[in-house]
Amino acid sequence: MPVISLTVNGNPVTADVEPRWLLSRLLRDHLGLTGTHVGCDTSQCGACVIHVDGKPVKSCAMLAAQADGAQITTIEGLAQKGKLHPMQEAFRDNHALQCGFCTPGMVMMSVALATEQPDLDEPAVRKGLEGNLCRCTGYQNIINAVMVGAKAMRG
Amino acid sequence: MYEFEYHQPKSLEEATKLFADADDPQFMAGGQTIIPVMKQRLAMPSDIIDLGKISDLQGISVDGGALTIGAMTHHNEVAGSDEVRKAIPALAELASHIGDPAVRNRGTIGGSIANNDPAADYPAALVALGATVQTTSREIAAEDFFTAMFETALDEGEMIVNVTFPAPEKAAYEKFPNPASRYATTGVFVAKTGESVRVAVTGAGACVFRQIDFEKALLGDFSPSALDGLTVSTDGLNSDLHASAEYRANLISVLAKRAVKHAG
Amino acid sequence: MEKYGIGQPVRRKEDVRFLTGTGTYIDDIKPDNLIHAVVLRSPHAHAKILDLDTSEAETMPGVLCIVTGKDWVAEDFQPMPTKSAVNKKIDGTPLNQPPRHAIAIDRVRYVGEPVALIVAETLVQAQDAAEVVEVDYEELEAVTDQIKALEPGAPQIWDDIEGNFCIDFELGDKEGTGKAFETADHVVKLKLRNQCVTAAPIETRGAIASYDKDTGKYFLQNATQNVHANRDTFASVLKIPSEDLHHMAPDVGGGFGAKNSGYPEPSLLLYAAKKTDRPIKWIGDRNESFAADTHGRDQATTVEMALDKDGMFLGLRTRTVGNIGAYCWTVGPFTPTGGSARTQGGPYYIPAMHYTGIAAFTNTMPLDPYRGAGRPEGSFQIERIVELAARELGMDPVELRRKNLMPADSLPRKTPMGLDVDTGNFPEVFERTLKMSDRAGFAKRFEESARKGLRRGFAIAPYLECTGGGPKEFAGVKFGKDGSATLRVGSMSTGMGQETSMPQILSDTLGIDFEKITYVQGDTDATPIGGGHGGSRNMEVGGSAVLQCAREVLVKAKQLAAHLLNSNADDMELKESVFTDVKTDQNVSMADVVAASFDQSRLPDGMEAGALDTDTIFEREIISCPNGCHSAEVEVDPETGTVQVEHMWIVDDFGTIINPMLADGQVMGGVAQGLGQALMEEIVYDEDSGQLVTGSLMDYALPRADSMPKMEMAFYEDAPTAKNPLGVKGSGEAGCCGAPPAIVNAVLDALKEDGVTHIEMPLTPEKVWRAIQDAKQQGA
Structure with a gap:
């Protein structure tokens, strides 16, 4: 089994991984980070989106072995010292989640969008979320939250 | 997923050797197709040879009128590259519509064209722009590269190193995405380079193809109206849950006109 | 406070x-000693199981237990009960209800039907073993469409149920409605479908079962939306007292009805947990969700309306044939019968109504309630026939609706369908919606669309539904x-x-x-x-x-x-x-x-x-009646048939609003699922083989952020119901009732100059394009 070293939410991690383990499986089953969800097998739903070296990636479409040396942030690593990240706060304020299952991926993608395009507009948010499915909210509140969260992130 | 051995070579030589030594090896680029396929147990390679860390396969460069993109360049890098936007904006645009942002951060041009999914976007760009595929052993013209559905001219163990695109005078890509998968139900890439016009269609047939009658019509008059009255035959077009051959034929006409208009 | x-x-x-x-969802729970299960499912729509050999699979590494139909017969486990409020045919005889076992005994009747449960130390070991279970099938002819299933000579799904007929049902005044049609100045008739869709919650189903041999009690954690009823179902299957089964739901990632049903897998897991004395987890994957989560809607309907010369509604006659799949599931044939009947006619004053519902068996995954469970179907039926009536009579569809709404002073009123409507003000809700919709600005937006070569249309759809x-x-x-x-x-x-x-x-x-x-x-x-x-x-x-x-x-x-x-x-x-x-x-x-x-x-x-x-x-003594009105403005690209819903305006009367932020959320979520049904979602089976074509998110389209319009919402709060002490009317399913007719009718409005009068849902780009081409040809 390959031994990999990576940083997860700021913590160094070394793990023996089977080649066939997905990164999502390493996170969920072996590191106990169950906030990263798996909702499909074909990369459509986006519930498993995390950041790998600062970029949003579908962790169910990446092997754990490929994360050797990577800096990884999951939904659990977003809030700092008990304080919600501005995007998490915006999601709560705008009722941008219902069942919460798509939420971790949705928030991680939104943080990435706002980081890459600090002044993103509504069409950019809609397009930016094309790989994240939500079945509860109808998206409007998510879009509002991303706009508010992005603004808060700009400071 | 079935068991396999995982390798992450740092050089082409190492990758070639790993491939030669394995029973039933499979190269992996960004993994955005092969990983889902393996997850569903639809493929069982003995060895996965991950090409993502080979430096010779990275990077975007411009030399004179030509743009060269390393095989392991991610879609988002192409979409966001100043060089690409300057040389061939239509190519950056195309890359920005593949999959979704997370997929674009892993998926690569080399992986996409080596897989030759009939609904992939890049093949249309390669064929329309007259690109050249540099492999570990030769140069292959785009038109010779894509041979059939999910098949290419690549030999066993042959790897794509990079793709070189001559910069066109005008070019544009219009895609009609499948509402579920976001692949191209049909996509049309139109390029005008000097005395040549090429119209390449993806998603509509078993493999990317050129719409020759459109090209001829556009050669004399590069405007949408030049395509008026031309109809597309349904012969060889795909018919599936999402679109019949007749509908795809219509999309080819509509998208080609829009691409010409878009190209300006 | x-x-x-x-x-x-x-x-x-x-x-x-x-x-x-x-949060703690089912797959986040990992009890000590956990083992894993996969379900081997039927690859055939209809087949006899001639032989099922698990001997090689049992020797595979890590395999602990394999459950098959043979165990079910040996243990004499009971079929899963169906509780349909409608259970007698029109002739008074009981509905045809075949036994529904948690696992196939000797025949499979839909793709995805459980054939074996394979339990192993790890998930991968269970998957490996499942591949070597040998099942010898004798394929039979399959039928997946309800109309075809009822035709003479159709493949017989149940040997002792002739003609695949489950039940028929009627409600309302047949004779009076007949008279209304005889005396009417105009009769409008439309055949339409509410296609088969599925809830597709982003969290798939899953469960963890365990057994405590010291106390003799079972424990089931399950991604369900109904622990008590399902506990009783599983207990009855396993012939144990309900109190011996502790059933819990952790955080559940969306249900929409599909997680309400009593499914086969938990009983299989509970049985295997006792056998292995280990906690067992099963998590369905997305393919299983499409194949083996209950489906919704799936009605083929003929709706007719009688009107007088002034456009006043005189009568409504609806005949629907519902596809309930291979078995009677949790509520069996209720949805296409009683479920759709009660709210027939919507918020309109229609003196005479008659509804006939028929449920047919087919070789598909069975149907059960999906968000609305019959009311969205009914709402779509009435709003489509009203729109068509306006078209055929040359009347303004807004005006036709306006003049036929139940007047405020007609309430309380019992409709001819027996629906007890106590409070509300349908004309007021309608006018408010219209006012919000910026009708004055439409002409300008229409012109802007036209300049881009696009069509623009508008429609308004009031709805009246009920709780359940x-x-x-x-x-x-x-x-x-x-x-x-x-x-x-x-x-x-x-x-x-x-x-x-x-x-x-x-x-x-x-x-x-x-x-x-x-x-x-x-x-x-x-x-x-x-x-x-x-x-x-x-x-x-x-x-x-x-x-x-x-x-x-x-x-x-x-x-x-x-x-x-x-x-x-x-x-x-x-x-x-x-x-x-x-x-x-x-x-x-x-x-x-x-x-x-x-x-x-x-x-x-x-x-x-x-x-x-x-x-x-x-x-609760009497169900309440949420009502409201949706309007939609859409843009259609006639060259590709693409529909973009630009804007929706919605006024809802849910009685008292407890938390407006959450109520808005319910509306918007319902609209998204309604939009999905209107434009893109459909469960498709291959007509000949009965194979599921839409088995993944690569083929079954769900609305995305860029599919959704801007939504503006308001509540009408002046009519709390007296049927419950809170005065609430229920908000969860309303969005699904209003959105499909508003969107579909808006598209048809956009295409009225093209001569298009009807398109079946979902209004995919190809269907819209084809409708335009067909109308062109007819016009030529």
């Missing part, structure tokens, strides 16, 4: 854990000495936010600290009964139970406060968490009253420590 009171947009308690990745689900609900509150309260409720949220809105009701009524209320749901050990979630009943029945419980607490708290103040309970007034004697102005805080309730020395005679703890059961 105003901030957390009824009517306030209180931010959700549950969000903090969901936003930080610390179990009529009884439990609520119980237990106080802590520190002023905290634990609220247990038998209804359940799978994302709708009752962890917040239920405490709002308690806090509002009792003045106890919202932050100190802990909410418990989805646990058969915590509440004696529970109706879970279905039929928009959470607030209506669950919320009413909470209010009733709070009011019972209040009576006792007033007595205690009066005792503490040496005054009379009748003089106690609770305001801002303080009881004040209206005569003496003396006061005592609710927190102090709660503290006193634990101190025997401060209690009056007859009260025991903990006296404020209260359990109650609320029972």
Whole structure:
């Protein structure tokens, strides 16, 4: 089994991984980070989106072995010292989640969008979320939250 | 997923050797197709040879009128590259519509064209722009590269190193995405380079193809109206849950006109 | 406590854990010693099982147990019960209800039907073993369409059920309706379909079963929206008393009806857990979700309307044939019969109505309630025929609707379908929607679209629906000495936010600290009964139970406060968490009253420590009638057939609004699913082979962020219902009722110059394009 070293939410991690383990499986089953969800097998739903070296990636479409040396942030690593990240706060304020299952991926993608395009507009948010499915909210509140969260992130 | 051995070579030589030594090896680029396929147990390679860390396969460069993109360049890098936007904006645009942002951060041009999914976007760009595929052993013209559905001219163990695109005078890509998968139900890439016009269609047939009658019509008059009255035959077009051959034929006409208009 | 009171947009308690990745969904639970199961499913739509050989699979590494139909026969396990409120045919004979076993015994009748459960130490080992289970099938002819299934000579799904016929049903005045049609100036007729769709919650189904051999009790954690009813189902299958099965739902990632059903897998897991003496987890993948989650809608309907010369509605006749799949599932044929019948005619005054519903068996995954369960179908039927009537009579569709709405002063009224409509003001809701819709600006937007070569259309669709689900609900509150309260409720949220809105009701009524209320749901050990979630009943029945419980607490708290103040309970007034004697102005805080309730020395005679703890059961007598109006503006690209819904305006009458932020969320979520049905979603089976074509998210399209229009919402709050103490009417399913007809009719409005009068849902680009081409050819 390959031994990999990576940083997860700021913590160094070394793990023996089977080649066939997905990164999502390493996170969920072996590191106990169950906030990263798996909702499909074909990369459509986006519930498993995390950041790998600062970029949003579908962790169910990446092997754990490929994360050797990577800096990884999951939904659990977003809030700092008990304080919600501005995007998490915006999601709560705008009722941008219902069942919460798509939420971790949705928030991680939104943080990435706002980081890459600090002044993103509504069409950019809609397009930016094309790989994240939500079945509860109808998206409007998510879009509002991303706009508010992005603004808060700009400071 | 079935068991396999995982390798992450740092050089082409190492990758070639790993491939030669394995029973039933499979190269992996960004993994955005092969990983889902393996997850569903639809493929069982003995060895996965991950090409993502080979430096010779990275990077975007411009030399004179030509743009060269390393095989392991991610879609988002192409979409966001100043060089690409300057040389061939239509190519950056195309890359920005593949999959979704997370997929674009892993998926690569080399992986996409080596897989030759009939609904992939890049093949249309390669064929329309007259690109050249540099492999570990030769140069292959785009038109010779894509041979059939999910098949290419690549030999066993042959790897794509990079793709070189001559910069066109005008070019544009219009895609009609499948509402579920976001692949191209049909996509049309139109390029005008000097005395040549090429119209390449993806998603509509078993493999990317050129719409020759459109090209001829556009050669004399590069405007949408030049395509008026031309109809597309349904012969060889795909018919599936999402679109019949007749509908795809219509999309080819509509998208080609829009691409010409878009190209300006 | 105003901030957390009824009517306030209180931010959700549950969000903090969901936003930080610390929610606990079924796949996040990992008991010690956990083993894993996969379900081997039928690859055939219809086949006999000639032989099933597990001998090689049993020798595979890690394999612990394989369950097949042979075990089910040997153990004499019982079929899963169906509870349909409609269970007699028109001729009075009982419905045809074949046995529904949790696992195929000797024949499979739909792709995805469980054939074996393979249990192993690891998931991969179970998957490996599943591949070597040998099943010898003899394929039979399959039929997946309900109309074809009822035709003579169709493949027979059940040997003893002739013609694949489950049940027929009628409601309303057949003769009177017939007369209305005879005397009518105009009769309009339309054949339409509500296609087969599926809920597709982003969390797939899954469960963990275990067995305690010391106590003989089973424990099931399950991604379900109904723990009590499903406990009883599984217990009856396994022939154990219900109290021997503790059934809990963790955080559930969306349900929409599909997680209400009693499914096969939990019984298989419970049986295997006892056999292996290990906790077993099964998590369905997305393919299994498409193949083996219950489906929704799937009705082929003929709807006819009779009108007089002025366009007044005289009669409505509907005949629908529902596809209920291979078995009667949890509520069997209810959806296409009683479920669609009750709200026929929508909010219009129609003197005579008659509804006929037929349910047919086919070789598909069975149907069960999906968000709305018949009412969206009914709403679509009436709104489409009204739109067509306007077209055929050359009338303005807005005006035609306006003149036929039930006048406000006609309420309360029992419709010809027997629906008891007590309060509401349909004309007012309609006009408000219209006013919001910026009709004045339409012409300009129409021109702008036209300049781009696009069509623009508008439609308005009022709806009237009703609630459903179990009529009884439990609520119980237990106080802590520190002023905290634990609220247990038998209804359940799978994302709708009752962890917040239920405490709002308690806090509002009792003045106890919202932050100190802990909410418990989805646990058969915590509440004696529970109706879970279905039929928009959470607030209506669950919320009413909470209010009733709070009011019972209040009576006792007033007595205690009066005792503490040496005054009379009748003089106690609770305001801002303080009881004040209206005569003496003396006061005592609710927190102090709660503290006193634990101190025997401060209690009056007859009260025991903990006296404020209260359990109650609320029972709904009559279902309520949420109603409202949607309007939609759409843009259509005639060259590709692409539809973009640009804007929707929605006014809803849900009676009292507990939390407007959450109610808005319900509306928008319902609209998204309605838009999905209108434009892109469809479960498709191959006609010949019966194979499921839309088995993944690569082929079954769900709405994305860029599919959705801008939505503007408002509530009409002047007509709370008297049918329950909260005055609520239920908000969960309304969006699915209004959106499909508003969107579809708006598209047809956009294409009226093209001569297009009807397109079947989903209005995919190709169908829209084809409709334009066909109309062109006909016109030529």
